[in-house]
Amino acid sequence: LVGLGLCVTMLGLGCAVELGQLGQQLRRPVGLLLALLGQFVAMPLLAFLLALIFALDEVAAVAVLLCGCCPGGNLSNLMSVLVDGDMNLSIIMTASSTLLALFLMPLCLWIYSRYWINTAVVQLLPLGAVSLTLGSTLLPIGLGVLIRYRHPRAADLLVKISLWSLLVTLVILFILTGTMLGPDLLAQIPASVYAIAVLMPLAGYALGYGLATVFKMPPHCRRTVSLETGCQNVQLCTAILKLTFSPELIGSMYMFPLLYALFQSAEAGLFVLAYKMYGRDSYKQDTLGEEEDTDISYKKLKEEEVADTSYGTVTTEEHNSIQMEPTQTAL
Numbered sequence: 643l644v645g646l647g648l649c650v651t652m653l654g655l656g657c658a659v660e661l662g663q664l665g666q667q668l669r670r671p672v673g674l675l676l677a678l679l680g681q682f683v684a685m686p687l688l689a690f691l692l693a694l695i696f697a698l699d700e701v702a703a704v705a706v707l708l709c710g711c712c713p714g715g716n717l718s719n720l721m722s723v724l725v726d727g728d729m730n731l732s733i734i735m736t737a738s739s740t741l742l743a744l745f746l747m748p749l750c751l752w753i754y755s756r757y758w759i760n761t762a763v764v765q766l767l768p769l770g771a772v773s774l775t776l777g778s779t780l781l782p783i784g785l786g787v788l789i790r791y792r793h794p795r796a797a798d799l800l801v802k803i804s805l806w807s808l809l810v811t812l813v814i815l816f817i818l819t820g821t822m823l824g825p826d827l828l829a830q831i832p833a834s835v836y837a838i839a840v841l842m843p844l845a846g847y848a849l850g851y852g853l854a855t856v857f858k859m860p861p862h863c864r865r866t867v868s869l870e871t872g873c874q875n876v877q878l879c880t881a882i883l884k885l886t887f888s889p890e891l892i893g894s895m896y897m898f899p900l901l902y903a904l905f906q907s908a909e910a911g912l913f914v915l916a917y918k919m920y921g922r923d924s925y926k927q928d929t930l931g932e933e934e935d936t937d938i939s940y941k942k943l944k945e946e947e948v949a950d951t952s953y954g955t956v957t958t959e960e961h962n963s964i965q966m967e968p969t970q971t972a973l
Contacts, residue, residue, distance in 0.1 A: 647811035647877055649782045651716050654804020655740065656786020657797035658719065658733045673734035676853065677714065678746075680871035681739040684849045685710045686750040690757075692842060696834035700758040705895035706838055709879045709902050711750040713739035717907065718866075718873035720805050724914045727866035735870045740783065743878075809907075811877065816900050830894040831901075839898065843906035846872030847913065865917070869910060876903040 689710025693703040714736045722732040790797040850871025854864040879899040883892055 647807060647815075650804050650807045650811075651875075651877055652740070652782040653786045654801050654807075655716055655733075655736060656783035656788075657790050657800045657804070659737050659783075659787050660790060672857070673731050674738045676857070676867055677735040677739040677870070678742060680735075680846075680850055680853055680867065681713050682711070682742060682746040682750055684853065684871065685846055685874070686754055688842065688845055688849065690754040692838045694757070696838060698832075698834060698838075701891070701893060701895050702832065702835055702898070703758055704755065705883065705892070705898040706835075706842070707751060707754050708882060709874055709876065709899050710842070711743075711747045711754075712874045712876070712879045713743040713747070714870050715873045715875040715877070716805060716808050717903075717910065718869040720808075721869045721873070721910045721914060722866045725865045725869070725917045726862055727869065728863045729866075731863055732866050732870055735867070737783070740875070741780075744780070808877070815880065816904065831897060835895075835898060836901065839901040839905050843872045843874075843902065843909050846874075846906075847909065869913070873906055873910065874899075874902065876900070876906075 686707065689706050693706050698706065716736065719729070719732050719736060721727075722729055786797070786800065789800065847868045851864050851868035853871065854867035859867065876899040879902075880896075883896050883899065889896070
């Protein structure tokens, strides 16, 4: 189920990417730069600092680091639509961070796991298997890009299917894990790990918004970058934990990406709710103001054109006499 859900999600991501958009981003790679800074500088460092602050053991630290080093997830694309964000920017950031993860995710794991280097779980950290799992996601992404190029309508349908499958898969995984393994597994997770699962996505949203503010981006792009930074690809994290670590080694920390998914979705939902209640009206006013400014500028331009092309004005005096008054043409 984990592997199937990951393939469907990556296929939908590829179907959302247009070759024309990729060309524009290569000419002006703002989205690529933001994905690089957000997903492979800010989030891994945040995960590392939280693991140190809460004094996690090596197993919990590796699970947190793995989640923090993952690329952006498709949940951010859905949430960006709900907050009137820049959908093209969101898709490009998700796609570019997924491609960059092939090289940068193992590098970040190797760098930040040095603190626990003498522990068995870090010595057995399968960076090769992580890279292989990441490489396997390129096939459905490439297939999705091809479907978008050949069959745009089918691609639109697959994008919708992938977004809903993301939510359904996470719910099923959480229910199955809790049912099959029982509440004892959740009880084995330390309270510090629950605290990190709550704080990490919230801090990621704040870091993303601050990063977009530094780049002086408009408000709707700031909301997009914020969601893109805090939303991690938890399906990929779950697949790596499941496929590369033995259950005896990873233990209850297999649940961490599912906890992260739960809290990142809940906090993003609160973000959307707050925007719908308080921010949507100001967004409409800003959009309306931009349109009015455009109209006024157009009227001024027309008036200037009339003034420039006039060579004289006609004035009517008393006794029905007409007199021509020359005017100086503005150069």
